[in-house]
Amino acid sequence: MPKIEAVFFDLDGTLLDRNASVVKFIEDQYDRFWPELSLIDKQRYKSRFIELDARGYVWKDKVYRQLLKEFNIRDLTSDGLLEDYMMNFKHSCIAFPYLHEVLGDLRQMGIKLGLVSNGKTPFQMDNIKALGIEGYFDSILISEAVGYRKPDPRIFQRALDELGVLAAHSIFVGDHPENDVVAARNFGMIGIWKRDDYWEEAEADFIIEDLKSLLSIILEGAVFHERL
Numbered sequence: 001m002p003k004i005e006a007v008f009f010d011l012d013g014t015l016l017d018r019n020a021s022v023v024k025f026i027e028d029q030y031d032r033f034w035p036e037l038s039l040i041d042k043q044r045y046k047s048r049f050i051e052l053d054a055r056g057y058v059w060k061d062k063v064y065r066q067l068l069k070e071f072n073i074r075d076l077t078s079d080g081l082l083e084d085y086m087m088n089f090k091h092s093c094i095a096f097p098y099l100h101e102v103l104g105d106l107r108q109m110g111i112k113l114g115l116v117s118n119g120k121t122p123f124q125m126d127n128i129k130a131l132g133i134e135g136y137f138d139s140i141l142i143s144e145a146v147g148y149r150k151p152d153p154r155i156f157q158r159a160l161d162e163l164g165v166l167a168a169h170s171i172f173v174g175d176h177p178e179n180d181v182v183a184a185r186n187f188g189m190i191g192i193w194k195r196d197d198y199w200e201e202a203e204a205d206f207i208i209e210d211l212k213s214l215l216s217i218i219l220e221g222a223v224f225h226e227r228l
Contacts, residue, residue, distance in 0.1 A: 004218050006165040007106055008184075010150075010174035011117035012056055014194050015211075016127060017094045022050060025092035029084060036075040045071070055198065060085050086123055090130040098212040103136040105215055112163045114139040116155060116172075118179070121145040139163055150176075151183030173214060177202035192217065 012018040026049045030042050037045060048070065052063040064078035064085075106113060113136055117124050121142040128134050139162040143149040146158060160167055167188030174180020175196040181204045185191035192214065193204035206217050 002169050004111060004171055004190075005169040006112040006114060006160075006163045007171045007173065007214070007218075008114040008116055008156075008159055008189070010172075010176065010180050011115060011124060011128065012119070013175035013196055014173055014180075015096060015099055015115075015133065016131060017096050018056060020094045021089070021092050022053065022056075024094065025085070025089050026050070028092060029081070029088070032084065032088075033076060033081075036073065040071050040073070089123070090126040093127050093130040095131050095133075096211055098210060099131065099133065102211040102214060103133060106218075107136060109218070111218070112165060113137045114141070114159050114163055116141045116150065116159050118143040118149045150179040151186075153183070153187050156184060156187045156189065171214075171218070173208075177204075 009015055023046065026046045027042070030037055030045055045067070048067060049063060052058060052066050053060070060082050061078055064081040067073070067081075068076065068078055103113065115128070115137050117140075119142055121144045124142045125134075125140075128140065134140070139159060141155060141159055141162070143155065146155055148154050150156075156167070156172070160170060163170075171190045171192055172180060172184030173192045173194055174184070175194045177193060177199050181191040181193045181202045185203070185205065190205045191203075192206045192208060193202040194208055194211070208214055208217070
């Protein structure tokens, strides 16, 4: 394993515990709109939102339109609920364990840090700031601002260019087997899968259960690499 000069991270499901954050948000949203939603069971509303959201791969305008239709909600609009989502999701952001510790240790090791996320720019930046991690990163790329999304190789090239590093000396850490791990490996980066039980497996150079395990891979990477 070559000397690592940079580590790039995905956001949702990697640094941000999106599943836990969505649960917190939708519970809080139900409470904010209780006068209009009180006739609907809170658990039903929460469960259906999570189903329609499809782990974030369905944008919320469609989610809210379907919710309003299914529950026959007449006193709210999808635009109003979407605006609430855009404005308030940041208050529900929950980090994975060891987030600040790991990012701080990587910085102390002299490793450059980048973040590459699909999504809408203001929304994702609000979430990054809510986690308190913006200052750790030398580069933050959001797909809406860049103009292309993972797994498009151009976003990986842009990330490398911004930090001035080679793919072979870089790690990409993500939860999505294809968009993050395989795409990064195809581009010549070392791909690390942060395990997500939604998928059974990923074609990764390394697999980690939590962020802290990343430090061992970097410090003892040559040993681990020989075992794969």
